[in-house]
Amino acid sequence: MNLLTQPVGVSHYLVVGAVLFVCGVVCMATKRNALGVLMGIELVLNGANLNFIAFGSHVLNRAGARTLGLDGQLIALFVIVLAAAEAAIALAITLNYYNNQATVDVDHADELRG
């Protein structure tokens, strides 16, 4: 199977989204730096966005198939915007945390431990 000669389908996008998503998750799971975790989140969101776009795209679906259409893109837009907002607030939190703890190691932030 030659990827180059085949039309790209939704699944391909989904695979890429999955990879991104998993990378994001792994990133979140392994990074002790709060900013690293944030980046993982960004990756996860991007993976998700990719899926939305793929499901909404008329390019990737066969004609006549039901797609999300423009909704996918709109949702992706919202996700982007909210991600930005989230990043802002997360950074603020991180800064605050840093101000208090003089570190950004999330493993130190375990005061809510049970």
Added chain:
Amino acid sequence: MEQVDQLASLVPLLLGGAWLLPLASFTLIFLFGPKMGRHGRLAAYVATGAILGSFVLSITSFTMWLAQHGVTGAPTHASHDAESQQAAAEKSRAFLLEPSTFDPAANHFTSVAYRTDDHHEEAGDDADHLQNDHHGHGTGTSDHGHAAHQAPEKVVYTGSWYPLYRSKTLLIDIGYYIDILTVSIFCMVTLIASCIHFYSIGYMHEELTDELVDNECKLPDGTSLRRRGRFHRFFQYLSLFCFSMLGLVIAGNVAMVFVFWELVGICSYLLIGFYRERHSASTAANKAFIVNRVGDFGMIIGLMALWGSLGTFAFGDVDGRPGVFTLVTQAPGGIPNGMVRLAAYDQIEAGVQPTDEQLAIWREQHLGYGLLIVAGLGIFCGCVGKSAQFPLHVWLPDAMEGPTPVSALIHAATMVAAGVYLVGRFYPVFSPEVLLVIAYIGAITLFLAATIAIAATDIKRVLAYSTVSQLGYMMLALGVGGWLAGLFHLVTHAFFKALLFLCSGSVIHACHTNEMPLMGGLRKKMPWTAYTMLVGCLAISGAGIPFVIGFSGYYSKDAIIAQVLSFSRANPAHAPLYWVAAGGAAITAFYMFRLWFMTFAGKPRDTHIYEHAHESPKVMYVPLVILAIFATGVAWRVPGTNLSLANLIEDGRPVTSMTDGVFWSSLRIPNEHLSHSDVGIHTTATLVAFGTALSGFLLALLFYGTRTLNAEEVQQQFPRIHRFLINRWYIDDLYWAIFVRPTHFIAQRVAAFDRQRIDWFIDSTARWVRGLSRLDDLIDRYVVDGFVNLLATWTYGIGLSLRRVQTGRLRQYVMFIAVGTVALFVLASFLWSYAMAGS
């Protein structure tokens, strides 16, 4: 006619007044006794005045009765006299007309209406109230007018004063049943009671002090008891007794008899226990009451048998309700329908309709006769107790612990005779079988008590046994059909026995001892007492010149022996009764003269006592004289008239319907007139009575008068018999062994059962429950709680372990999310594949 009308309401009024006067006196003394003069001296006058008033009222009604009705005299010798028959017929006509003579405005009229009303069931309560609101009024009725062919009409006033319990047809009330017998007994009781009240004023004067020394009651430290005098209490109890006794006599029904029966019993209790500090006195009082209660137990059974079958207690017909007498005497074969019906309970229960024909069939089978016997025996049981007859005679000798006037009044003249009176009153209900039992009981008592009296040395005890013995005579007489003889003897005995007791009291008062061996020769010191007592002895022995004249006892004992003879001729199998009666006459004379000789004749045996002895004050010996006069002549006929005690009593004779036994068909109760009219019987009896009495007297004279024979020698020769008699046939010991001790034993067992078994059960149940609950507690604590705690511990542990999961580490959370997601996916795919496979 107008007079009849008045009398019917007047006599009950008078006698009712006579009855209630002592109650008033009792109440007064009860409330104000201690304040009545110094030491309550006035109480004696109150009580005496009351009983005197009663006496006056009784005599008044007696006179009025005689004036109105005369003495028909079914005379002892002329019962078939044409003249008297005619008189009787006239009278009966008068009585049959009587209702119509009532003033319509008077309340009696309603009662007449009742008489026409057959069963009185529909009469309604309002009218009943009306009737009973008029206490003291009665109706003159003729008792069993339909049986008039048997005997002349008898004058009876019955009525109801007020009810104790009333339902539609049942009625327990306070009422009256007055015939000539009632009136006579009223006079007798009030007369004797008056004498005894006077006597008591003298006898009890020792009580008129603040500090009385009772030498017979020793304290543990050896000194004699000192106490306040209780003069007024004595008279208070006497008054209560008189009230109760008169109530018993006037009673219109058996229930009322029972009420006053108990009341005289309690008076007896109070008076026997008058010296309550003495243990012997209080014990004797208890004994008297409890032994009487044993008799009452039987009486209650008799009452129940009557009540359950007849539904009435009334003697005579009251307000149209038929009384017991009417029901029994008018029923064929003497068995009222109610008894037949009750006896046939089983069959009726099984569905047989008690129609008239069916009742007749049952009556043929003697159904209900058993009930009649139970009723008769039951009532007689009460009489056995009260009149101290054989199995229950033990209380009377002990009752001598009471003051002597009490012994005279209660335990000689009146109360103990009440049993005989009731048997006489209730005579129509006793079937021949019951009468036979009565006769035998009487005979046994007569013999037993007479023998004991021979050996007794206590002067009062001799008299007590004599009383028991004489009462046995009366019962015997009644039992063999001698209704007149029995009641005749009752009245004469009342006089001479009261006299004897009062004389003995006088002696005791003088000597301060009861023991005859310590007396002797007292007739010089106290002649009044001695000779009045001699009169008493002669009277009780039945002394007299045969066929001419004699003391009162001569007539009555004669009548008894004649009737017993007549009976034994009719029923040869029962001849022993006659022997006992005849022998008893000899023993009577013997022990009475033994008493007199030991006390009054010979030389003084204890000089100290003799020195201090003195004649009693006038207030004591005057009553003795009065009583002696009556003891002598009460049985005499008023010259030129029909009026004699026997005739009076004869007028009160009830109609009986049963003469032949049913269960013992050979049993025959001879008509009493027979013993009087049959010259053979009459003469034999007179001679026998005279002969036996004389022999008894002579024996006593030889032993104790002339001392020709030595009594001690005889005692030593027959020590066993002597001990047997001294110990009263060991009957008390026997009772102690077979009744008292087992009762106490059972009581102890019952109490122990309560404590040791029931309570043990309860307590051990409680212990078990506690044990169980402790176990439960353990289970609770270690099993249930353990389980719960375990759960909690687990949960806690899980929580703790989960807490450890809650690390607060962000990265781990992410891991968990991821793992969870994967797990969800895997799970979902599994389920999905399952679902697919399922579909």
Added chain:
Amino acid sequence: MGSDAIVWFLSLIVFLPALGAAALVFFPRDREDAIKLFSLAITIAVFVLTILLIIPTGGDGASIRFAPHEANMQLAFVRSWIPSFDIYYAMGLDGISFPLLLLTSSLSVLAMWASWGITKQIKAYCMLFLVLETGMLGIFLALDFFLFYVFWEVMLLPMYFLIGVWGGPRREYAAIKFFLYTLLGGVLMLIALLMLYFNSDLTQLSRDQLAMSMVPEKTIVAVEAEGQKPPELRQPIHTFNLLALATLGRETGVFDREILLGRSIQWWAFLLLFIGFVIKVPSVPVHTWLPDAHVEAPTPISMILAGILLKMGGYGILRICYPICPDGGFDLRWVVCVVGAVSMVYGAFAALAQKDFKRLVAYSSVSHMGYVVLGLGVWSATQGNLFNPEYWQLGVNGAMFQMIAHGISSAGMFFMVGVIYDRVHHRNLNEFGGLFAKMPVYSGLATIIFFAGLGLPGLCGFIGEVLVVLSVWNFSYALAVVAASVVILTAGYILWTLQRVYLGPEYKGPHADALKPMTAREIGIAVPLVVFAILFGVYPQAVFNYMAPTVDQTIEQLAEWTRDVKTPRLQQEQSSEESDVEKTASRLFKNTPAELDRASHRAAPVVDVRQPRSLQRHGAAPLVETTLRPIKAGAASPDI
């Protein structure tokens, strides 16, 4: 139903003591005299209120007055209380309850006055006492079974504390014993109560019957609405109304369903209720709480206990057991009577053996209350007696009178014991003696009271005892003889007691100098008791005028029920038994015609009901007899 004035008046009677108890809360603890006086005033006020009921007031028909010679419920009212469970606040008086109400209110006054000697925790004592009085009054007034039960339990707890706190040395034991016994009774009653409630159905009654039973108009309407429905849709309407339950028990078959061991609801309910009440009476063998409770309780509480509490048992039996469960009562009449007779004898024997004065009096109570049970149970209105209710009426009247009389005499006796105990602090019968000399007034009054207990004519004890005993004969000869024999034992223990305590030369026990004459207060308590003992003994109509019509009516209804319902039923049962016998016989002897013939011949005496039973018993061939069910105890005749 019932005017508001009646509601308020009766409620005031019942709850005035409770209000008083509430008011006592505001009294300072140390004002003991004030507390006692206030409590006494409350009891007197209640007494006056009850007395007002008998005082005739003008011709005004609306006045609140209890009329004599009237059989039906008077002054009755029904108010809604817990409508969702058909529980009503229903009260009323009739001849059965009214004398007991008067007894309660008057004895409460005397007992309160007798409480002057109490020194411990006066305030609590008075409060509990007053609450107790509310419970007692309520029991006699309640017409709703549930209300009755509530009062029953209300009364229980104060009594427990009064014994348990103010009692003698073994008070805890006595109190818990009392409590558990009574509670057991209460539980059995509760079971029966629920059994009856859930099986009751007002729709079975006619409008007249409902109105007679004091069912409120609203419920009648509901019942009629229910009656309009088609039968399969009808729902039963339950009730706690005692009168309605009685009508249901008598007139309908709602309680005849078999539930257990072949016995009907009625039978079980009667048994449970009877046990519950008889514990209170108390009768052998459930009597042992009484001696302990009496011995330990303080004097006034003993008075209340003996004078009133014991009466609730008898009252309950007459008010609840018999009217509601006549079938059970009929079947168990022998049980009731035997329990009564055994108690009479047993109590008398036990009393004879006692050394403790108070224990003796307690056992005499057992004996005397045995008369009550016996009198209530003598169901002699059977076919054999032609359904004549009068002897049973006599017994029940006697029993009720005996309750009143015993209330007076036993309270008096306990008070008398208390008087002497207050002085010398012991009750050993063998260590008394000679009290007549030291305390003449006391001894005289005590003697009268004890004579009343002895059943002496002219005093109150006599009437009840005699009526009861007389009523027994038509029920059973044997029981009658047993009942009559008790008079001997009674005389024995009472006279022996009198001898040991009051007679004799001198006092033998400790504290001889403490034997002072009675105080005025003590005389004031004793004299009313003595006066009433004499009054009721001499003029029993004073009680019967109020009591007898109701009792007679109740018993007449039961006699009619026996005639119209029970006897046909019994005959039916019997005939079915007979056919069973025939079947059995023919099965046993079916081999040859000769044997068959013989079998029927042998069985004939058994089958023929017109033969006397004794003949049946002897005439039946053994084989047949063994196959027969033994003749039912209920149907068996008393043996002569």
Added chain:
Amino acid sequence: MHSPIIWHSFFFLLFSILACAFAVAVVVTTNIVRMAFFLVVSLGSTAGLFFLAGADMVGAMQLMIYVGGTLVLLIFGVMLTAQQPFVSMHTPSGEWILAAIVGGSLLAVLLQVAWSVDAWTQGPPLPEAAYTREGTQGNASEALAHDPRFAPSQTATQLGFGLLGERVDQLSVKDPESRAGMSGYLLPFEIVSVHLLVVLVGAAYLARARYRASE
């Protein structure tokens, strides 16, 4: 049958490999600054994928907001928090392994899902004309010119209207019921805008220097 190379696919591969590779790099790198850089590359590649999917507006937004905004923000954060430059926080290797396993299994699951729907595995085929015998050209490019993959997409207008509440892309749908649920995103848009404002204010508040307040 000769299949021509589809350039669209080629670019897809290029961008996707870039995106994935740099994403992995983000994961494996421990230096936070490098991570930020790699992330930029990865997100940029993703933007390229957006373009390839016909979402030009979203791709543009991706570049502008993420690369131009968010990442700048991140880098600021890095700079503000890293007092010592190049701080590395060591992650225990056990966690790495664990994360790898979990991530791998998650990836496996996701991939399985991604390939579980047949319709998704292939995009719309090329026009018939594009499939020619080897060597024959001309027609094919013409045919491809009409392929939507290569046509410029203009979604900005549609999105703008969508955010303002008008779905111009759905004008062709005649059925009013179907259109009912497509009335645009005005409200969410407003919410998001307000949300953003709030977030910004909040962020400013949170991140403000504390010592100033205390002074």
